Amino acid sequence: MSEAILCRDVTKQYKMGDVVVDALRGVSFEVQNGEYVAIMGPSGSGKSTLMNLLGCLDRPTTGSYILDGIDVSTLDDNELAAIRLKRLGFVFQGFNLLARRSAVQNVALPLFYAGVPTRARLEAARRRLAEVGLAERADHRPNELSGGQQQRVAIARALVNDPAVILADEPTGNLDSQTSEELMGLFAELNRNGRTIIMVTHDADVARHARRTIRLKDGLVVADETQGED
């Protein structure tokens, strides 16, 4: 198996006024293609910072980050945007759908930035919605959908560009436990179909669905354990 993600001695410092905060203090790990990894840690452990770096929303202060064979730690803003567009799919805690657009329009949005023509865009978006079991709800707006359905739309949006890695940030944080379970089932299915998934969570029940858990504390990796199949 090839590496989807390769982090080497990644550090991140923030300047808060005169104070320098070490959010990450040398994190190294690898994620193979097709893996399903949970990143856990208490607040302040640096998991959000790590997520931002993995998501190419930010650059490490030192160290290198290789995503899908590309060293992204030295890319400029536009190149990072291109990486996010082509190789990453985001799933957020708050779903972050555009409220005034239908589900299918939301899913099609990344393809808009990729320059795909409207018709092809909407066709692809409908296929992705069918994949997450929402074909019938394609023309509904987010406020006409339940939380679980909204998160499925968000997952369809993350999948639409066929990314190398799916990054999910507390994807079940706003959902009840039954809906969370259903969503975890969807993630597991996507993973079985070969998707690489990295999920940040502080919920051990959720993390249990992943096959590997990386634990962070004070900006360092304190544990990296692989569990057996469920």
Add this chain to the structure above:
Amino acid sequence: MIGQFFAEAFGVLNGNRARSLLTILGLIIGVAAVIAIQILGHAMSGAVGGLLGSLNDRSFILFPNARQADIGKAAFRIDDIERARNVVPNVAVAMPAGGTQRIISFAHAHPRMTISADSDVSFVDVPLVYGRNIDAQDVASASPVAVLSDSANRRLFSSIDSVGENIRIGEHRFVVVGVRSKPIQGIIPITFGGDVFIPYTTYERFYVRSSPLLFARFVVTDPSRIGETEVGIVNYFKALKSSRSDYATFDRKSFTSTMDGVFGAMTLVVALIGAVSLVVAGIGIMNIMLVSVTERTREIGVRKAIGATRAQVLAQFFIEALLLSSIGCGIGLVIGLAIGAIINRFVLIALSGVIAPIPWVQSVLIAVIFATIVTLVFGTYPAYRAARLDPIEALRYE
């Protein structure tokens, strides 16, 4: 790709229709007002041009300058006018001007009308409906012949062909030789001429006698040199009065330039209104765009997270501003054209009888320039703010 950005921006604006409409309301009103006023000005200058159509460019009027103590002393006698024609070059006809009111009799009609002096080289260009104009023979022999205006012919003869009829003007008998058509009436009520036109020589003999005159009409041979002829005439009369009196002249060109001044001032006012409404509408749009950027911070964060570049976010907000101002200016253009056309049709054309064409090109140009300026000046900053947002901060924004 650009087309898709327009579709995307339209989707955003259409999703919040009420706010989009309120945003562009100022622009609609501003553009509509400027275009309507502009059409009005255009139609008015057309109406004035139509009015002046009856005053030809070969003639001018001489009169004492109003800025002198005793205008009565500046009055001139009839033989002074005659002499001026021989002394000043380029003068074909010199005659007293200003009508005199007389009772005109035909059958049982006795209306009071204005009698004006005219010559074979006419002071006004109004076509005839019947008969002929005064000719050189009439002037030379001071014949008792009359050309009637359309309104005089209507009152005396109920508009029928009255050529050859005898009428009485005061105690003198005249033969009608011609009838003029209805002159174009401008919105400014100045009529050049009266009801009945007779040879100026006849006019002098019957009605002027030795009374002092305050107005004289001159017809020049070469209209291109009318300016210097006017100066020559004014100087002649000043010399005659040993420079104690001053005179002024009035011709088509001076009237036109006066009106041009009036319309120039009006255009300036319109331009100022335009500039003010442009700024007000632009600030309105910028304000809404800035609010929109703040309100949609999370959305911008999402768009950036899923791969939108700075340039793409900039383009999106810029095109939203462009669409807003274009739609606003487009609606304003339509409303302005409608208002202008209605005023033109039902007020100005009705008043003046002159059909001034709607200045389409100018109107569209105004709307396009408005839209461009508003977009560039007031759409750029909000778009820049949106593009500059850090995706991490933006995603965290509540």
